[in-house]
Amino acid sequence: MIAKRLRFKTSGATQFVDITSQLRDEVRRTGLRFGRIYLQSLHTTVGLAVNENEPLLLRDFQSLLERLAPSGAGYQHDDFARRFDIALDEPVNGHAHCRQLLLTGFATLLVEEGDLVLGQWQSVFAVELDGPRQRQLAVQLDGEFETEGSKSSPLGGEVARRESGDEHQSKHADQALVELELTRQLMIDPDPVALPMRRLVEAGGKRLRPRLVQLTARIGPRQEPLRAAALAAAVELLHNATLIHDDYVDESTHRRGRPTVAAAEGAERAIAVGDFYFAKATRLIAEIGNGDVTSTVAEALEAICASQIDDVALRGAFPGDHESYLKVVRGKTAALFAASCASGALLSEAKPEAVEALKRYGDLLGTAFQMADDMIDFSPSSGKPVGLDIRQRVLSLPLIYAAEDKAVGPEIRRLLAGTLGDAEVGRVTDLVRSSDALDRVGDEARSLVEAALRELEAVELDGLRPTLIGLAKSAVDRQS
Amino acid sequence: MRAQAPVIGRELERLDGLWEDGLSDTYRSYLDAVVSYEEEAQPKLALAAALIEAGLRLQGLGGRAAPAAALLMGDLCLARASRLIADTASQSLQVAFARAIEELSATAASGGTGKPVRELLVGALESGR
Numbered sequence: 001m002i003a004k005r006l007r008f009k010t011s012g013a014t015q016f017v018d019i020t021s022q023l024r025d026e027v028r029r030t031g032l033r034f035g036r037i038y039l040q041s042l043h044t045t046v047g048l049a050v051n052e053n054e055p056l057l058l059r060d061f062q063s064l065l066e067r068l069a070p071s072g073a074g075y076q077h078d079d080f081a082r083r084f085d086i087a088l089d090e091p092v093n094g095h096a097h098c099r100q101l102l103l104t105g106f107a108t109l110l111v112e113e114g115d116l117v118l119g120q121w122q123s124v125f126a127v128e129l130d131g132p133r134q135r136q137l138a139v140q141l142d143g144e145f146e147t148e149g150s151k152s153s154p155l156g157g158e159v160a161r162r163e164s165g166d167e168h169q170s171k172h173a174d175q176a177l178v179e180l181e182l183t184r185q186l187m188i189d190p191d192p193v194a195l196p197m198r199r200l201v202e203a204g205g206k207r208l209r210p211r212l213v214q215l216t217a218r219i220g221p222r223q224e225p226l227r228a229a230a231l232a233a234a235v236e237l238l239h240n241a242t243l244i245h246d247d248y249v250d251e252s253t254h255r256r257g258r259p260t261v262a263a264a265e266g267a268e269r270a271i272a273v274g275d276f277y278f279a280k281a282t283r284l285i286a287e288i289g290n291g292d293v294t295s296t297v298a299e300a301l302e303a304i305c306a307s308q309i310d311d312v313a314l315r316g317a318f319p320g321d322h323e324s325y326l327k328v329v330r331g332k333t334a335a336l337f338a339a340s341c342a343s344g345a346l347l348s349e350a351k352p353e354a355v356e357a358l359k360r361y362g363d364l365l366g367t368a369f370q371m372a373d374d375m376i377d378f379s380p381s382s383g384k385p386v387g388l389d390i391r392q393r394v395l396s397l398p399l400i401y402a403a404e405d406k407a408v409g410p411e412i413r414r415l416l417a418g419t420l421g422d423a424e425v426g427r428v429t430d431l432v433r434s435s436d437a438l439d440r441v442g443d444e445a446r447s448l449v450e451a452a453l454r455e456l457e458a459v460e461l462d463g464l465r466p467t468l469i470g471l472a473k474s475a476v477d478r479q480s
Numbered sequence: 481m482r483a484q485a486p487v488i489g490r491e492l493e494r495l496d497g498l499w500e501d502g503l504s505d506t507y508r509s510y511l512d513a514v515v516s517y518e519e520e521a522q523p524k525l526a527l528a529a530a531l532i533e534a535g536l537r538l539q540g541l542g543g544r545a546a547p548a549a550a551l552l553m554g555d556l557c558l559a560r561a562s563r564l565i566a567d568t569a570s571q572s573l574q575v576a577f578a579r580a581i582e583e584l585s586a587t588a589a590s591g592g593t594g595k596p597v598r599e600l601l602v603g604a605l606e607s608g609r
Binding site for chain 1: 494536539541543549562575578584586590
């Protein structure tokens, strides 16, 4: 069990402070795999809540608290003439205490697979009721911290945990470096671009691409963790920049449980923020001073952008076919996985054959990762809204396979040809689940992972083979 | 169709119609700014600058947001330019180009009016020598 204090400063009288990302960071930092976080407010005018971080809704909550316990409504607690031992700076805050009574001062959050278990719309808030003040919460993390063991997955496989103690420590050190570098970079940018990006970065994400950069940067003779972290953070910024534009194109309202930049701040801001971090990431990579790395990432970015155009064009022929799917996915997702692997290896001055093998590993892994992502769209336990890909007419391999199925295919194709309301999306989801499409996609993803691992067989990996194997398997055997 | 340097044709794949739709004029407007670079690099650098200008225009940066298809085409222009610069330009020029886009997009995000795109990109070409 680990005990900590979470300290923060509030800036308003009533304020919903979203502490989700800080809690996620604690989980990551401590290596808690399965267990619980216990939270306790250490103040009588700070409450805790789990709800949606939607600015207008937060205003509704504030209005509700004001209606239920209005400020200045003649609280006996505020009648200092009748109280004893009053501090000189005793605030008039009867309303705040009453409001705290309506909330809770305690919360237990579940942790699975090294992350908080939260629904898509859920965020964890410390609710300031008498600010602004310096505040703190008591936090205890309890459960299974080790990495040995196994877990079940929606693909039905067992994910072997093969990290040694040293590797586990190294992973956390790598993650800390990347998070530090991301924080540092976002701190120095102008607010209009930095704040939306900070919200997106702090909301989480798997950080798989930076992880691949850092791992492969340990393969060649030139191993410099700080340079690798700088490259890894730049790749993550680049990835997030593409997501910001994607969300505008897909008309997505939420990502990682938060409103998208386009939804929260408008399309114009989303375009500008995406462009800024596209440029900044390419600059940061250029400043590293390795021309091969710069070219590798630039080629990947070009492939991503070309595939986005194909992806949108193919929505006219929804659900598409296997060949078109692979073409889009190899550009849209796998290209940056491949570039992450290759660029890390290039940075470490690994041998050309190792760079090429890792690039192919990344390409296959990225494709398998996307297939697993497609499957999650049909999983009710993922925490994400089921059927989002169907609703947005995004290419999805389970849907392609189900549409080819003799039994359910005709009905699926008929439904997809029409307007997709809740009932239609629900029916298509049920039909896909009733077919063997998800099994086929799972098999295909696993066989791609096997192919990815074969790429590593002939390469000297300086002891990183088990980690790369574990990472590949966990990238497809996942629940979110 | 206006004449292209052979290298230009190869770099216009998937950007159909842009050359005729003003990219050629934009490209020519940058040729003076690249004369001090190696001869082989000149068309690529001028094209990179022209693609950035065209890409930002397609996206509607600093103005009304472009529809999805135009935004994606703009993104591809920027990515193509980025790859051309990575393959052709010195580190200092790569950084100068990136900083120009950072300045333009930060200004757009804040709702302000900054220097014109061309002025910034020509400045980048001059400072990156």
